[in-house]
Amino acid sequence: MLIKQLSVFIENKQGRLEDVTQVLKDHNINIASFSLADTSAYGMLRMIVSDPEEGKRILKEEGFSARLTDVIAVKIPQMPGTLHEVLKVLSDSEISIEYMYTLATAGRDTSIIMKASDLDKALMVLKKHKYGLCTAKEAYEINNLNCK
Amino acid sequence: MIWNETKECMSRDEILNMQSARLRKTVRRVYHNVEFYRKKMQQLDLEPGDIKGIEDLNKLPFTTKQDLRDNYPFGLFAVPQSEVVRVHASSGTTGKATVVGYTRRDIEIWQECVTRVLAMAGIGANDKIQVAYGYGLFTGGLGLHYGAENLGATVIPMSTGNTKRLIAMMEDFGVTAIACTPSYLLHIAETLEDEGKLDKINLKVAICGAEPWTENMRKEIENKLNIKAYDIYGLSEILGPGVAADCDAHSGLHVYEDHFIPEIINPDTLEPCKEGEVGELVFTTLTKEALPLFRYRTKDLTSITYEPCECGRTIARISRFKGRSDDMLIIRGVNVFPSQVEAALLEMGETSPHYVLIVDRINNLDVLEIQVEVEERFFSDEIRNLENLTKKIAHTLQTALGLAVKVTLVEPKTIARSEGKSKRVIDKRILI
Structure with missing residues (x-):
């Protein structure tokens, strides 16, 4: 249930983000979801893409610092309070969240990408509490209606 | 007189x-x-x-x-x-x-x-x-x-x-x-x-x-x-x-x-x-x-x-x-050799040996910036880890040089490699 997230280190330079999307476009890789964290000197682009291994390979080929990071995608119902509940479950088990962002909001559930301090423990706790988790394939294609 | x-x-x-x-x-x-x-x-x-x-x-x-x-x-x-x-x-x-x-x-x-x-x-x-x-x-x-x-x-x-x-x-x-x-x-x-x-x-x-x-x-x-x-x-x-x-x-x-x-x-x-x-x-x-x-x-x-x-x-x-x-630089009266920076970085063992020193004069004070390439080995996608790395490099260099240093992480291969001797120093101070 671990998902490969493609992370890219980007200097704060005009056009650098576009360079990344250009490479992915040229290789027909779909970006299902992303988050961009920024500091004064650089940014960290984290993406769920249709083919993370290939994405990493081509970005590195183009000279980017790219790596794959394991994350999880948990499904929560689209109702008030559900995000709070899942966070409480994790927090009660002394698991902290390094970062998170939305993967998909279509359908009845929202899927959330999470990087937890202890991924195995997080998976176990979430399963125990009957939370649905995206498989890797599901996550990579979740927002791609035309995916082959 | x-x-x-x-x-x-x-x-x-x-x-x-x-x-x-x-x-x-x-x-x-x-x-x-x-x-x-x-x-x-x-x-x-x-x-x-x-x-x-x-x-x-x-x-x-x-x-x-x-x-x-x-x-x-x-x-x-x-x-x-x-x-x-x-x-x-x-x-x-x-x-x-x-x-x-x-x-x-x-x-x-x-x-x-x-x-x-x-x-x-x-x-x-x-x-x-x-x-x-x-x-x-x-x-x-x-x-x-x-x-x-x-x-x-x-x-x-x-x-x-x-x-x-x-x-x-x-x-x-x-x-x-x-x-x-x-x-x-x-x-x-x-x-x-x-x-x-x-x-x-x-x-x-x-x-x-x-x-x-x-x-x-x-x-x-x-x-x-x-x-x-x-x-x-x-x-x-x-x-x-x-x-x-x-x-x-x-x-x-x-x-x-x-x-x-x-x-x-x-x-x-x-x-x-x-x-x-x-x-x-x-x-x-x-x-x-x-x-x-x-x-x-x-x-x-x-x-x-x-x-x-x-x-x-x-x-x-x-x-x-x-x-x-x-290649000695004089920064705020302190003598700095690029080799000192290299020795300190290598001793730390947590960064790539690819670095460049940028010396500039901002508001009439010399400022030393060191750009270090983020290598895959040391690359984390957590900002916190990158910031800790930056701080650690800054501290190590400050101790080695006796001079406050601004550390900037840059993308790999952004530091120019020239034939033979790589360009380690960019001195932007205009002294002409």
């Missing part, structure tokens, strides 16, 4: 005769007291008697900074430790400092030289001078301090680091002279301007040195503060500040030839340059007791003239410095 007219205005013949006599004496003393030089001379089949005068100077071996490091700490001293009354030290590239020593007589000569510099700039007993060089192991603070006291001026030993207090005292005490780095003085001028205090101070003259600066910077300082600014040169290995300085004519820095013999050599062939030709400045000390040095290679590039100056002094003048024959 000319502080020591006998020594500063001798005829060329008198200078050469005095230098020859002092050189013979120095060579004899060094040969018998410093094993390093005795061995070097023996290898060259040289005996003290072979050096009959200044015409034989080029028979003597060169000395480099590495020789001082190899003989750390006191190996080149020519007197027993009981005669050494002070040591100074500068940071070293591999953790070992360059240590220099002084006898009581050396300190007296040093203060005499600095006094000549201050008098040449028109400073006298009625002046109040703030010495705003660092006090401590660095020769700047104490060197200027002793010279100014010897002159009879009122010395305010500010040291560095508290501009607000310096300005408050400058105003309250009616300070008339200051000794500091030129970039720091420009910073002081801007602070005075911001606080609307430019017309509240009584400053008349500045003695600036310890870093390279240009004629344009001198004019900027003079115009901004409505003062006169003079250039002072020195290096701890030879003396400290006070080896040379410029006069009102600002047409080169007068070298105190009764204490030091300057030579200009081609740094590649080591052959002497013609008068006026740019090359590496080399010094031989004539009166130093604790640490006499033969033909010390300063790595500073300049030219020399023996034409008497319009100020009346006849001693040789060296031109404004044209750069270095090695």
Whole structure:
């Protein structure tokens, strides 16, 4: 249930983000979801893409610092309070969240990408509490209606 | 005024005769007291008697900074430790400092030289001078301090680091002279301007040195503060500040030839340059007791003239410095070798060896930035980890260099690789 997230280190330079999307476009890789964290000197682009291994390979080929990071995608119902509940479950088990962002909001559930301090423990706790988790394939294609 | 007219205005013949006599004496003393030089001379089949005068100077071996490091700490001293009354030290590239020593007589000569510099700039007993060089192991603070006291001026030993207090005292005490780095003085001028205090101070003259600066910077300082600014040169290995300085004519820095013999050599062939030709400045000390040095290679590039100056002094003048024959950078008066950065980074073992030093002058203060490539091995997608890495690098480098450093992580391969030698330094400071 671990998902490969493609992370890219980007200097704060005009056009650098576009360079990344250009490479992915040229290789027909779909970006299902992303988050961009920024500091004064650089940014960290984290993406769920249709083919993370290939994405990493081509970005590195183009000279980017790219790596794959394991994350999880948990499904929560689209109702008030559900995000709070899942966070409480994790927090009660002394698991902290390094970062998170939305993967998909279509359908009845929202899927959330999470990087937890202890991924195995997080998976176990979430399963125990009957939370649905995206498989890797599901996550990579979740927002791609035309995916082959 | 000319502080020591006998020594500063001798005829060329008198200078050469005095230098020859002092050189013979120095060579004899060094040969018998410093094993390093005795061995070097023996290898060259040289005996003290072979050096009959200044015409034989080029028979003597060169000395480099590495020789001082190899003989750390006191190996080149020519007197027993009981005669050494002070040591100074500068940071070293591999953790070992360059240590220099002084006898009581050396300190007296040093203060005499600095006094000549201050008098040449028109400073006298009625002046109040703030010495705003660092006090401590660095020769700047104490060197200027002793010279100014010897002159009879009122010395305010500010040291560095508290501009607000310096300005408050400058105003309250009616300070008339200051000794500091030129970039720091420009910073002081801007602070005075911001606080609307430019017309509240009584400053008349500045003695600036310890870093390279240009004629344009001198004019900027003079115009901004409505003062006169003079250039002072020195290096701890030879003396400290006070080896040379410029006069009102600002047409080169007068070298105190009764204490030091300057030579200009081609740094590649080591052959002497013609008068006026740019090359590496080399010094031989004539009166130093604790640490006499033969033909010390300063790595500073300049030219020399023996034409008497319009100020009346006849001693040789060296031109404004044209750069270095090695890769040493002078940042806020601190000597930095790129190899120090490399050694520190490699020792940390957490970054790529690909780095570039960027030196810039922002608000007239030198700023050192080090860009380090983020290598896959050390790359985390958590900002916190990257920030910790940045802090760790900054701390390591600050400890190694003795200088605050801004660390920036950059993408791999962004630092230009050139053929053979990679470009490690980008100096954006405009000194022309």
